[in-house]
Amino acid sequence: MAMSQKINRRNILISTGLAGAGVVLGGGGGYAIAQTQGQRTMQHNEANIIPFYGSQQSGIVTPQQNHLHFAAFDLITENRDDIATLLKIWTATAATMASGKPIGEGTFPEHAAPPDTGEALGLQASNLTITFGLGPTLFTKDGKDRYGLASRRPEALVDLPPMAGDALKEERSGGDLCVQACSDNPLVAFHAIRNLARQARGLAVMRWSQLGFNRTASTSKKQETPRNLMGFKDGTNNLKIEDPELMKQHVWVGDEGLSWMHGGSYLVARRIRMHLESWDRDFLADQEKVFGRRKVSGAPFNGKEEFDAVDLNAKHPDGTPMIATQAHIRLAAEDTSIKILRRGYSFTDGMDITTGEQDAGLFFIAFNRDPRKQFIPLQTKLGQQDLLNEYITHNGSAIFACPPGTHEGGFIGEALFA
Numbered sequence: 001m002a003m004s005q006k007i008n009r010r011n012i013l014i015s016t017g018l019a020g021a022g023v024v025l026g027g028g029g030g031y032a033i034a035q036t037q038g039q040r041t042m043q044h045n046e047a048n049i050i051p052f053y054g055s056q057q058s059g060i061v062t063p064q065q066n067h068l069h070f071a072a073f074d075l076i077t078e079n080r081d082d083i084a085t086l087l088k089i090w091t092a093t094a095a096t097m098a099s100g101k102p103i104g105e106g107t108f109p110e111h112a113a114p115p116d117t118g119e120a121l122g123l124q125a126s127n128l129t130i131t132f133g134l135g136p137t138l139f140t141k142d143g144k145d146r147y148g149l150a151s152r153r154p155e156a157l158v159d160l161p162p163m164a165g166d167a168l169k170e171e172r173s174g175g176d177l178c179v180q181a182c183s184d185n186p187l188v189a190f191h192a193i194r195n196l197a198r199q200a201r202g203l204a205v206m207r208w209s210q211l212g213f214n215r216t217a218s219t220s221k222k223q224e225t226p227r228n229l230m231g232f233k234d235g236t237n238n239l240k241i242e243d244p245e246l247m248k249q250h251v252w253v254g255d256e257g258l259s260w261m262h263g264g265s266y267l268v269a270r271r272i273r274m275h276l277e278s279w280d281r282d283f284l285a286d287q288e289k290v291f292g293r294r295k296v297s298g299a300p301f302n303g304k305e306e307f308d309a310v311d312l313n314a315k316h317p318d319g320t321p322m323i324a325t326q327a328h329i330r331l332a333a334e335d336t337s338i339k340i341l342r343r344g345y346s347f348t349d350g351m352d353i354t355t356g357e358q359d360a361g362l363f364f365i366a367f368n369r370d371p372r373k374q375f376i377p378l379q380t381k382l383g384q385q386d387l388l389n390e391y392i393t394h395n396g397s398a399i400f401a402c403p404p405g406t407h408e409g410g411f412i413g414e415a416l417f418a
């Protein structure tokens with residue numbers, strides 16, 4: 001028996017029982033196995049590969065994919081060089097996976113654990129993006145400068161302050177590092193996190209993770225607005241990547257602050273549980289009042305169509321505001337200088353066995369140029385006043401600095417360690 005197997009097109013055919021089955025093959029890139037009349041055919045599709053390398057990390061202004069696997073990690077090494085080593089390995093592996101190729105060039109040595117866990121073999125890249133972030137505790141933890149990096153902590157990478165309504169759980173919050181894997185195939189996103197976690201062995205351990213399905217925002221004008229688990233269109237007034245000026249203004253770090261973050265962005269994640277059982281008992285008019293929009297059409301109360309401009313000054317003939325003073329969109333939109341790029345997902349982790357209720361909601365992700373001026377003031381106001389608060393609880397929270405992108409041979413965060 002051969003001591004090692006090389007995964008190539010022919011081997012994939014043999015292992016999937018397809019040799020001689022009339023398959024379609026392409027050169028390089030990702031492979032798809034499609035179900036056709038009971039037979040699986042291999043398809044090659046460059047169209048669903050999002051390049052990992054570039055001046056900015058992918059997964060931020062990328063049109064939002066449908067599935068998420070997000071993970072936060074804690075470093076267990078005491079050596080700063082180990083962090084750079086891990087980021088080097090992760091960068092190279094992320095680039096490989098984003099191109100739809102197996103890790104380790106498809107080699108499967110017989111007497112060693114396979115370099116790739118295998119569950120995504122034969123699948124296309126499915127627009128996989130992998131975005132890395134560095135948490136506040138990588139720089140300072142319990143008042144200690146763990147790795148001699150405290151002076152390199154960006155001022156914008158603040159510890160998120162306690163906010164009204166928070167019910168945060170330690171085990172769902174924080175982290176020294178994060179990895180956001182987004183893909184149109186949930187298995188591809190899962191495979192990415194699984195394999196990166198595996199490569200971190202001995203250096204970092206997973207602290208918490210979250211699977212997300214069905215994006216709850218659109219980030220491109222070409223995408224249809226999805227619905228969240230409350231049944232409302234979510235993402236209508238999100239920033240859209242077709243507006244690069246707005247991205248520059250609100251998402252990407254400019255010349256301000258430490259140079260290693262120029263061209264990066266700050267990611268804020270919040271696990272927001274929805275109390276779906278009580279929401280589902282609320283009458284439609286009240287549900288719509290909570291958001292300030294119609295449920296079916298997504299139109300604001302002052303308009304007819306989803307994309308009609310929100311008019312916060314619109315009043316009923318009796319002088320009362322059409323959009324309630326504590327409606328979600330009023331509070332989120334009234335300070336027009338504050339904008340964020342929302343990139344969240346619906347989630348469910350099954351049933352809460354302590355209450356019998358569904359443990360489901362919105363895994364909120366937002367990219368900010370400076371969270372002190374964007375997410376924090378926004379959530380401070382929402383936490384205090386939002387009508388939606390009756391139906392949600394924030395139980396996980398984290399913030400990460402996502403450095404700029406890199407080129408082949410470089411690694412994410414390189415300038416921090418230079």
Ligand SMILES: C=CC1=C(C)c2cc3[nH]c(cc4nc(cc5[nH]c(cc1n2)c(C)c5CCC(=O)O)C(CCC(=O)O)=C4C)c(C)c3C=C
Nearest residue numbers: 228232233234235236237238272329332333362378379392
């Ligand atoms: C701190 C920021 C925000 C949190 C947290 C948040 C939670 C949250 N939002 C919805 C549903 C909707 N949000 C909508 C709009 C909207 N939300 C925020 C910010 C936060 N939301 C902003 C900045 C906006 C845009 C406001 C505007 O400019 O008009 C909408 C309306 C449709 C849309 O524009 O996307 C919905 C619906 C839920 C369910 C939720 C927590 C579970």
Ligand SMILES: [Fe+2]
Nearest residue numbers: 234328329332
């Ligand atoms: Fe919102």
